[in-house]
Amino acid sequence: MTVSYATSADGTRIAYETHGEGAPVLFVGGALSPRQSALAYVPHLADDWTVVCLDRRGKGDTRESTPWSVEREIEDLAAVIEQLGGAVNVYGHSSGAILSLKAAAAGVPMTTLTTYEPPFLTTREPEGWKDYADRVRAMASGDEPGDAVESFIRHTGAPWDDGIRQSPFWPAMVALAPTLFYDLTIVADAQVPADTLGRITAPVLSLYGGGSPAWAENSARAVAAAVPGAAVDAAPGQTHNADPAVVSPILKDFLRH
Structure with a gap:
């Protein structure tokens, strides 16, 4: 395993590692998820795609850099994507899905974007x-x-x-x-920013786990409704921490079309 680095706009070196061959699929993890959290997808995808495992800012081998902001993390994704060739498939999980959606809306080039259970709460605004x-x-x-x-x-x-x-x-x-x-902070008020998501032009697949609580399906459907042309699907029997063996066939089908 070799760790590569892309230099973000503020000079922060963003660490990532790659596995496999073919078009890149960049995995953007959520809270408490360094790049190792994406390694379980390698056996399922690496024969046809290059799995890119990312250390987001402050995690793993991407050292802390201040001041932090959502905008800096979007610049980080842009730097990695540029180094990978200028446009890649992106898979965002949880708060990493929200970050990926915000990056796509800001114009960061993505061939496709798959989101899994961004923690939007469509029925209420969390207090405090x-x-x-x-x-x-x-x-x-x-x-x-x-x-x-x-x-x-x-x-x-x-x-x-x-x-x-x-x-x-x-x-x-x-x-x-x-x-x-x-x-x-990326999750913010946990409300779906419909106007922002409406600016996304990349094909989007909005996934949720079939065994997850109702908020997950509501969130996935709200994202799909906000993004022009987006599709929504369920990973059978899965919850927030989904089994890559179940998610990967759905992801493969989306990437091939």
């Missing part, structure tokens, strides 16, 4: 969303950054077990605690 993001940032910069990780996981509604703190992957999660504020 910005206050919560600020609290997570304070926890992450304090003496117990693990508290920020635990709070975030509980906040998403994912099951929590105190044994997670003793798991072998816990230190890596804690190391990513400062970036939780970034993902919460």
Whole structure:
């Protein structure tokens, strides 16, 4: 495995690694997701496509750079895409899906864009969303950054077990605690920015898990309704952390058409 770097507009070096041959598929992960989170897709896609695993700003081998902003992360995607040839297929997961949608709307060139469960809440506006993001940032910069990780996981509604703190992957999660504020800021008020998404010209597939709560399907359908010509589909039986073996055939079918 070789780590490559693209230089973003502010000079930050953005790390990524590639696997396979063919047209690139750039995976943009969400919260607590360094580039290794996309490696499970390699066995399913690398025979026909180049799987590009990305370390977003502040994660993995992409070092912290200040001041952070959503605009800087969009510039990061633009730099990586330019280095990969100027237009690629993009797969965004969770808050990484929202970032990818915002990048596409800003004119970052994409051959296709697939989104999986961007955390938009179409039926209500979360109370105190910005206050919560600020609290997570304070926890992450304090003496117990693990508290920020635990709070975030509980906040998403994912099951929590105190044994997670003793798991072998816990230190890596804690190391990513400062970036939780970034993902919460990308999600913003969790409302679908329909006017912004209406500017996207790339073909878009809006995916959700067939076993996910209702918000996921509502979000996927709202994205598809906002993006001209977008399609919506469900990954059978899947939840927010979907099995690549189930998602990959759907993704392949979209990429081939």
